[in-house]
Amino acid sequence: MKDVNLGIVGLGNVGSGTLTILAENADEIARKLGFRLNVTAVCSRSVKSKNLPAGLAPKLITTDWREVVSHPDVDIVAELIGGTGTAREVVEGAIAAGKSVVTANKELVALEGVSIWKKAEAQGVTLAMEASVCGGIPIHAVLREGIAGDHIETLFGILNGTSNYILTEIEENGSAFNDVLAEAQRLGYAEADPTADVDGFDARSKLALLASLAFGVQLTPGDIPTEGIRRISPIDFHYAKQLDCTIKLLCSARRVEDGLFVSVRPALLSKKTIMAGVKGAYNAVWSRGKFGADTFYYGRGAGPNPTGVAVVSDLMRVARSLHPEPAHRVPPFAYTDLAAAKPLEIGRQHRHWYLRFRITDQPGIIRDLSSILAEHSISIDAVLQLPDLDKQNLPFVITLENSPESAVRAAVEKMSKLPFMVEPPLALPIERGV
Structure with missing residues (x-):
């Protein structure tokens, strides 16, 4: 030939x-x-x-x-x-x-x-x-041909190796975000301008492509709700550990009756899930089909x-x-x-939530936060606090029962204006279905 x-x-x-x-x-x-x-x-x-x-x-x-x-x-x-x-x-x-x-x-x-x-x-x-x-993962071929006979219902991915490396280092070594980012740049995992990686834009483009392959839709990347990892700190991993979870920059696409929920954002994952074990600069994609159930793909995402x-x-x-x-x-x-297609309004999605606060300690804080949550019909699951002597910058966590994202975001916005807040609350979904 x-x-x-x-x-x-x-x-x-x-x-x-x-x-x-x-x-x-x-x-x-x-x-x-x-x-x-x-x-x-x-x-x-x-x-x-x-x-x-x-x-x-x-x-x-x-x-x-x-x-x-x-x-x-x-x-x-x-x-x-x-x-x-x-x-x-x-x-x-x-x-x-x-x-x-x-x-x-x-x-x-x-x-x-x-x-x-x-x-x-x-x-x-x-x-x-x-x-x-x-x-390093033939995920196009998988979705286009390997499991083409299935009806994909849900797709989750860790699609950016730089962010996953940074989060792994923060979790395992307790390092601050900026320190790990500098090391990632020195090792060549992160660019001199790391914006596309750490702010989720690289992963967003990849999710738009995978959604096309999995669901037969054309999404504009800019329409996908996207949050990066800059605000994740060692304290979040301390609390995540108490919940038997880790934190990953998770790309999510889920089919519902009237459309598609998609997002790129850091989320808590149960350590019992296979996705939680993806560490360093590796990538992974997990899909669930109506007929073929769960499949998982793992490998180096770049290089x-x-x-x-x-x-x-x-x-x-x-x-x-x-x-x-x-x-x-x-x-x-x-x-x-x-x-x-356009993604469904992310605020309609129901999830369990992790809220991390940094506050100046004073009486009545839990009362004020609980009152705001009650106003938005949100139920508390647990309140967690590690010992900390710095009462002027005290971290603690509230986990929430399954709640609509729109209500959680509205409550967080109101909470951020409370006078004892050192910084706006950090809100992360807790993904239980991966």
Whole structure:
């Protein structure tokens, strides 16, 4: 069978990992495909300073992506630069040139994936995007094909390895958030600007993609209620431990009769759940189907080699589709069409809650808080307080019975105005269904 030629745009961590795998695993890949994948063109702004893996001899080495997508010998283009500016030009340029595209770009696919897919479909080429979520876990293939026969009801995920690493370090070592973040940056787990990771935006893009695959809807990432982990401190893990829980940045999507609840936010998880054991920079996805019940997927969410494996696997899948044209290709979003959708108002959702307070100690505090909760028809489950000598900054916790989020948020807003509050109360859902 005829070899398939590749154009690789972007030689950062993912691009470099992809090239390494294509070079070092070339013979094994050829055995699986029945033909070889040849790296014909590579592109990077700093390509002249890059050392390509031994065994690769591209015909074209360039700083101009246009030369790659227009090269007559390139069959598939891999966009591995990230972002939504030049990356979109690369992807759409390749599609316009009649070339299939593999991308690891979660932000671009979450924002523009459906329109790009439609353009690819019109051109008769393939869009593949397995590496865009949970680099080391083939979760796209799982939802698109592996459990496609099921009716997914609930999906939970730990989708950002940086945040999970930070939370793990706070829990295990009692370190402050800023100290752990600085260490994560030193180790390369966190970017110099960590906003996308610690404020939940990276995980939000990934959840939008997984919701498309699991539920057949098109969500705008900005519509997803999102909270980051900046306010989580060691004291929260002390209280979580008393509740036999841990704290994770949890991506949640749950189907109900009239729509979909989705959110990205830190939440308490029972330590009895399998998701609670996901530590460090690892990712995990748990799904519950109407017929197939529970399935769980775990692995590294990022890194040159795990993500590179996902990219190369996509390149192999697309290359197969060129030998010959298959009668039926699996759509990249699992469904043949996506219905426009917005998440249900998160305030309608009922959950148990963890409220952590920092107060200046004085008589009547529990009375005042209980009164506000009663005004909003919210019942207290428990009051927890660890010994603390600092009466000017005293932490304690109230857990709540199952309550509508709108009522809890309204109560917390009123509580935050009480004169003894050192800072606004921290409200975290307690997830019991994972």
